Amino acid sequence: MLNQKEILSTIEMIAQQHLDIRTITMGISLLDCADPSASRACRKLYDKITRHAEKLVATGEEIEREFGIPIVNKRISVTPVALLAAPGDSDNYAPYAAALDRAAFATGVNFIGGFSALVHKGMTRADECLIRSIPEALSTTERVCASVNIGSTRSGINMDAVSLMGNVITETARATADRDGFGCAKLVVFCNAVEDNPFMAGAFHGAGEAEKVINVGVSGPGVVRHAIEAVRGAPFDVLAETVKKTAFRITRVGQLVALEASRRLDTPFGIVDLSLAPTPAVGDSVARILEEMGLEVCGTHGTTAALALLNDAVKKGGVMASSSVGGLSGAFIPVSEDEGMIAAARAGVLCLDKLEAMTCVCSVGLDMIAVPGDTPPETIAAIIADEAAVGMVNQKTTAVRLLPAPGKSVGDTIEFGGLLGTAPVMPVHKESSAAFIRRGGRIPAPLQSLRN
Amino acid sequence: MHAIITVLGQDKVGIMAAICTLLAENNVNILDISQTILQSSFTMVMAVDLSASRLSIGELRGALETLGASIGMSIRIQREELFDAMHRV
Known part of the structure; x- marks a missing residue:
């Protein structure tokens, strides 16, 4: 029998810590x-x-009503x-x-x-x-x-x-x-795009997939942050264990919803994507988790290590909670969609170069980053090339979703509202990459041995 | 189908009566109740069986929310599987 404490902890996660299913995506x-x-x-x-x-949509709403x-x-x-x-x-x-x-x-x-x-x-x-x-x-x-x-x-x-x-x-x-x-x-x-990603804007139904499929993306940065508040100052192994347990619980809910949606829609269940997806709401931020680990502001020295721990622990905790894990599965760091990232970028602590380093150890990449409207196309291409190189060499998915802000420059803000949030325009390097991009052709695939 | 009803808010007279009346009127069987009051904050968790209920869980949710609004309490109903998934391996 469930006890009152367990039931109330679930209620608290949903009511106060923004636990939700981020998406049910039908491929x-x-x-x-x-x-x-x-x-x-x-x-x-x-x-x-x-x-x-x-x-x-009706089925999603029905599940929402029944499970709360x-x-x-x-x-x-x-x-x-x-x-x-x-x-x-x-x-x-x-x-x-x-x-x-x-x-x-x-x-x-x-x-x-x-x-x-x-x-x-x-x-x-x-x-x-x-x-x-x-x-x-x-x-x-x-x-x-x-x-x-x-x-x-x-x-x-x-x-x-x-x-x-x-x-x-x-x-x-x-x-x-x-x-x-x-x-x-x-x-x-x-x-390295994946074929079963349920998250936008990068979702597509790969050629290797079935006729139709249900994929589910979970969320819950707020829940993770709340859990690790309880182990403030504890060693990293305790921290990692706490994140794992929390990720397990979040993912179990994702699995439950995915199976329910699959049954009701008579569509095979594909995967649960174990991503920690932030929203601009206060208390639903990945940056704030990193700060809770002991960093004054996200983006300072130690941020990459903190994110590496978070990303790994989320996967380890989540993987046992679902019969099939896939998609992007990791922590997302979309700047405009994360209240803590927005604040860190505004404070000038979080910069494009640091974000690039962070993407070496977490899910996806340079996401929802506003850059000056007059950024040359070659510079945008060079940013894409850098990020793709990170993914190519590390055998992981990386992505770039840059937002050149028309008529705006560093210090300005672009405002999308809703889940897409607010993006402070961040500086890019002024020095040209044009001659590099003009070469064309293909950067050869990397060696898979001698990996140092 | 089993579900969990949770009631949170300021303690006052008649909370249990109002909820139990609504459940009885709709033929919802109560399986278990636990209730605590911490610093005048009322917390109640109730397990119910909806197999003979006159209302679907969605309709019952609406009725409980309306009742909650009228007595100033936050009342939720959720299928038990959600809690099992999260707390039982």
């Missing part, structure tokens, strides 16, 4: 929607998505559009994004991911068409997310694609300048 394969007629393909994909995900646990987002990920658009009769792929957007509105999900291309080794004509359509696609739709995989440990980094993405990010910011460059918040550049 849907669109490979069978490919058609030489783009308009027919769009009709097919709209019909398929709305048919499969018809009950997704908030499920913040219900989302859809689809097959990378470049794969299904390849036989199409047009080079402009923005209509596919428009069809996805309509499907998102019809099903009631708040984001749909998969306007994507995988070009880590080379680009097909369709991949290039998709990438060149991104600025229009993201500026004319609300809920569509785009991602491009430009590198992998096995194939190296496609520097032609990196260079192109520098331009695409710049153009996307320009195309959505009236909304502080909002389009870029829906665009991720990956190295």
Whole structure:
């Protein structure tokens, strides 16, 4: 029998420490929607998505009501559009994004991911068409997310694609300048992208996935922070144990919700993503966990070590709590979405270079970072190349979601509101990387032995 | 289906009566109750069986929330599996 203390601790986690299920994401394969007629393909994909995900939002809300646990987002990920658009009769792929957007509105999900291309080794004509359509696609739709995989440990980094993405990010910011460059918040550049990620903006339904699948992303930075407050000053092994136990509990809830959603939607369960995903709400910050470990401000010396411990302990605790773990699984450090990160960046303690170092030991990468609006595309490409190199060499996923802030410079702020938060514009190095980026070609895949 | 009802707020007369009446009216069976009062803060945890309930858990949640608002208490109902998942391996 459960005791009162256990029950109240769960209530406290939900009511005061922001424990929630961050997302239930339904992955849907669109490979069978490919058609030489783009308009027919769009009709097919709209019909398929709305048919499969018809009950997704209602089911999520039903589970939320019965279990009393908030499920913040219900989302859809689809097959990378470049794969299904390849036989199409047009080079402009923005209509596919428009069809996805309509499907998102019809099903009631708040984001749909998969306007994507995988070009880590080379680009097909369709991949290039998709990438060149991104600025229009993201500026004319609300809920569509785009991602491009430009590198992998096995194939190296496609520097032609990196260079192109520098331009695409710049153009996307320009195309959505009236909304502080909002389009870029829906665009991720990956190295070693995973096929079952439930989190946006980088979710897509990989070609190796089933017809449809339910993936769940858990959250709970507030719960972890509260737990480690109780062991303030204790040695690191005690700290790590505390994080592990907390992560176990959080993940068990994720597993429960995932199985329930899978059963009710008659869709196979895919994975639980063990990520600690912050929100801009006070008390739901990853930065504040690091500070609770004993750092005055996130970004100071010791931050990378603190994050390494956190990331590892979350995985160790979570992995036993779920029958299938996947996705990105680790601590996220999106600057604009984390109240503590925003404060640290404003204070000038957290800088781009430190964030890059932090991404060596945690999930994903340089995420939701505002940079000056006049940052040259080559500099953006060089930031992507650096981050991709971290992922490529360390056999992990890394990503870049930079937000060039149109007309703004260091000291200004861009405001998206909601979960996407507030981003102080951070400085980038002024010295040019243009000649480096202009070389083009591919950075070869790294050796997998002699690893020092 | 088993569920856990939790009631939190300032202690006052009639909390139990109001909740138990609502549950009885809807044919919800109470399996276990534990209640404490710490510095005039009222905390009650109740395990209930909904198998013969007239209302679905979603509807019962609405009714309990309305009742909670009228007597100034925070009342939740959640399926027991949530707590089992978190606290039992």
